[in-house]
Amino acid sequence: MRVDDIKKIAVLGAGAMGHGIAMVALLAGYNVVLRDINQEFVDKGVKAIRDDFEKFYVAKGELTEEELDKIMNEQLTTAVDMKDAASDIDFAIEAVPEIMKIKKEVFADLDKYAPKHAILASNTSNMSITEIAKATKREEKVVGTHFFNPPTIMRLVEVIKGEKTIEETMQVAVDLMKIFGKIPVRVEKDSPGFIANRVIASTIALLGAILDQKVAMPEEIDAMMKKFGQPMGPYELLDYVGLDVVYDGGIYFSKILYPDYAPAKAFETLVKDGHLGMKTGKGVYDWSRGRPKIDLSKSTDKLDPIDLMSVEINEGIKLVEEGVCTPKDVDIAMKYGYSRAKGPFEMAEDIPHDLLKDRLEKLAHKFNKKIFEPTETIKDGRLGELLKKAGYDEYAV
Ligand SMILES: NC(=O)c1ccc[n+]([C@@H]2O[C@H](COP(=O)([O-])OP(=O)(O)OC[C@H]3O[C@@H](n4cnc5c(N)ncnc54)[C@H](O)[C@@H]3O)[C@@H](O)[C@H]2O)c1
Structure with a gap:
């Protein structure tokens, strides 16, 4: 046909x-x-x-x-x-x-x-x-x-x-x-969440852990990422997608991929109370009067934008290691599926790989989640090689 x-x-x-x-x-x-x-x-x-x-x-x-x-x-x-x-x-x-x-x-x-x-x-x-x-x-x-x-x-x-x-x-x-x-x-390989939702699953796990461990308030993180140049704060995005979708995805990934992806208690409580985000008028934010206004002065240094980028880069590399898709496809998926200015591999061009490894090790330890541990490619210092092979600049090696 x-x-x-x-x-x-x-x-x-x-x-x-x-x-x-x-x-x-x-x-x-x-x-x-x-x-x-x-x-x-x-x-x-x-x-x-x-x-x-x-x-x-x-x-x-x-x-x-x-x-x-x-x-x-x-x-x-x-x-x-x-x-x-x-x-x-x-x-x-x-x-x-x-x-x-x-x-x-x-x-x-x-x-x-x-x-x-x-x-x-x-x-x-x-x-x-x-x-x-x-x-x-x-x-x-x-x-x-x-x-x-x-x-x-x-x-x-x-x-x-x-x-x-x-x-x-x-x-x-x-x-x-x-x-x-x-x-x-x-x-090319049938894998839970395919590309974009799998990459986002790691961010959702981090955003949930930040709330459960009371590391920072949603507005502080959203202000930080908006100041950094993202058009929508990450918590605002979850409300937009629907916390029920976020919750169901977490359950599915935790069963099929790894328990660390399980939905955070904070999200579970909101979903059980019927606060599903934009569509119900309340989620992490109040949407009853439209899109939440994020106060940029609340931006925090309790985390670094690099932390949120690191988990996505790490997850993107896992997909390549598993033979699911190419680095370019990961970037295309994040840019056209989640409106990102840059995909994870393009971001990896700009971050020193030692710093990436260090941030991921700290995140894995701080939040007690193995899924944040640096992938083999990062641990072995082969990210530059991978980038170069896929046609990227290996500058950050
Ligand atoms: N909403 C999103 O953002 C989004 C994005 C990408 C993919 N998806 C996926 O798309 C699918 C649909 O999601 P949605 O948000 O449109 O859901 P929805 O609840 O808005 O729509 C589902 C529709 O399917 C109908 N339905 C139920 N059983 C059926 C059956 N046996 N035969 C035919 N129709 C049946 C329901 O009556 C309903 O109208 C899901 O697999 C979802 O994961 C959703």
Whole structure:
């Protein structure tokens, strides 16, 4: 199969991500069928698509009302029944809740009704594509296409190879993401959180430990990082993403990767009290009157911006050591998935590697977390070599 063979795409799940992914496919000119578990959710998804098109495209003159009507009436169809949704598609993108049992049920059902040639993709944030694929009889045609929120704006899509995914499937998925106007990054090995969410998992572990051990207040750290040049403070970002997502990710990583990733007590308490961040009006910050105003004068020296950078560099190197992706891909993922000015390897060009090793050893000791210990590459003094091999400046050796 080639990307030109794709005419119709199914999007399973009409929620926050599903409706946005459907918009991306519609804008690229594809016929899309949007499916959810009942008519009410389908209708909500269709309304969200129309509202977003009106607000972000028609109001800005990027689409006319006539063009929008044409897209909604001629390209978009809906379904509740899986047979109706899947029987004539070429590609499916699943965006149902991040629960393995639900994902597997959806994939088993999809496999039953989708034509034999169709590729089945999952938008899972963290979970194993290999495991999801096992619910089907076409494991070679199952792939990850991990979009970032909101899919119409964020350009990164991680394209993930499961253990049985064949190259043809990877290539078609990569090509389709390019037609969508996205920046696809190949994830060659199915690993929890893939690239961007795995790198962020180490930062989340650090941010949680800072709160649990009362090392600094969120505003002090956010002020420090904003003064350092980050557009959004790291705690503010967690509120934006959703503390429930942060919590669930921590649970998943702690079970599959290493216990140190377990969610901090501070985050657990907020989630149990229903304070999930921006979407509920309260999380680490109060969002009831909009985006929190961070007082830059609160910036602290209890930690150093290098500490937050170090854990991300360390985690990025682990991914390269594990054969998940290349250093350039780690940087692309962080820049286009989390809007960073620089990726971890670009940051590593600017930090003396002895200092990096020293900060990581201190963080591992201070917070009693093995995941912050410097990787073999840093410990053995081979980071400069790795950077040079990947086309970076090895200046900081
Ligand atoms: N929200 C994000 O920032 C984000 C970013 C990247 C990836 N993701 C991933 O995308 C997926 C969806 O997340 P979301 O935020 O859109 O969730 P959501 O809760 O907004 O939407 C999920 C939708 O799936 C529907 N659904 C439930 N069971 C279904 C089934 N069996 N068949 C079809 N639809 C079903 C629900 O009714 C709901 O409309 C998750 O795997 C999540 O981890 C989310």
